Amino acid sequence: MKCKKVIIFTIIVLIILSLFVPTVYANDYSGSFLKGFSDGFNKSLQIGKQIKQKKEAKWKTEQLEELEKVFVQWNIFADTIQNLVESGQMTPELGKKFLVLNSLLPMDLQEHGQNFYNGIMSVDKSKVAEEKQYFENVIDTISLTSGQINSETFGKLSNLLSNNKKAVINNIIQSGFSHTTPQSELKYNSFENKWEFASSKDQTKYNPFENKWSYESNESSFKYNAFENKWEYAKPGSTLKYNPFSNSWSYE
Numbered sequence: 297m298k299c300k301k302v303i304i305f306t307i308i309v310l311i312i313l314s315l316f317v318p319t320v321y322a323n324d325y326s327g328s329f330l331k332g333f334s335d336g337f338n339k340s341l342q343i344g345k346q347i348k349q350k351k352e353a354k355w356k357t358e359q360l361e362e363l364e365k366v367f368v369q370w371n372i373f374a375d376t377i378q379n380l381v382e383s384g385q386m387t388p389e390l391g392k393k394f395l396v397l398n399s400l401l402p403m404d405l406q407e408h409g410q411n412f413y414n415g416i417m418s419v420d421k422s423k424v425a426e427e428k429q430y431f432e433n434v435i436d437t438i439s440l441t442s443g444q445i446n447s448e449t450f451g452k453l454s455n456l457l458s459n460n461k462k463a464v465i466n467n468i469i470q471s472g473f474s475h476t477t478p479q480s481e482l483k484y485n486s487f488e489n490k491w492e493f494a495s496s497k498d499q500t501k502y503n504p505f506e507n508k509w510s511y512e513s514n515e516s517s518f519k520y521n522a523f524e525n526k527w528e529y530a531k532p533g534s535t536l537k538y539n540p541f542s543n544s545w546s547y548e
Contacts, residue, residue: 390446399481464491485510495511499512505526
């Protein structure tokens with residue numbers, strides 16, 4: 297009787313074990329499957345991310361090359377303007393306007409160029425498209441008018457200036473300024489409340505004979521200008537020269 301009970305008990309245990317073991321195997325298989333699926337999914341995401349990064353890198357490179365070409369073309373155009381003005385092949389009035397534009401527009405080009413660059417680096421394609429339109433307007437103007445640089449060219453380019461620079465350009469042109477050297481840049485003279493061309497190293501100095509301030513070189517000293525009947529600052533070795541743009545004589 298006892299032997300029979302032992303046999304029955306053993307059969308019951310085997311039946312229970314037979315039901316339990318497949319469940320364990322199933323759970324193990326399921327876990328392995330989910331882990332494998334997760335690993336594969338993550339790898340796919342990584343590959344997709346790498347592909348996207350490569351595409352973005354290519355797009356960034358293309359945009360940066362376009363931006364670089366713009367500044368190269370502007371430099372060529374600016375040099376053309378400078379040469380035309382200094383060789384006297386442009387009317388004095390138009391030459392004065394372009395000289396001021398040649399100093400102010402690059403400030404706008406740099407500002408828009410920085411926005412363009414930031415948009416490229418952050419992959420902000422809407423910002424890049426917006427700034428690209430600005431540069432296309434610049435390039436269209438300077439490429440179509442090469443060799444035909446006139447007041448219309450000046451008008452189109454000056455319209456691209458920001459509003460504050462448009463106001464400045466008119467004030468400078470009306471002030472009767474003179475431009476002396478290619479190395480000059482526009483600097484604000486706070487004593488006289490006006491803009492004028494000066495070297496980056498020049499500093500404002502007071503002229504007691506004329507009771508006014510102007511940007512002058514540290515090497516400059518007073519010389520008498522017989523043609524203008526006045527004393528002015530002049531560098532050592534400079535001589536009196538006539539400036540047709542301002543219809544005046546000065547030491548250069």
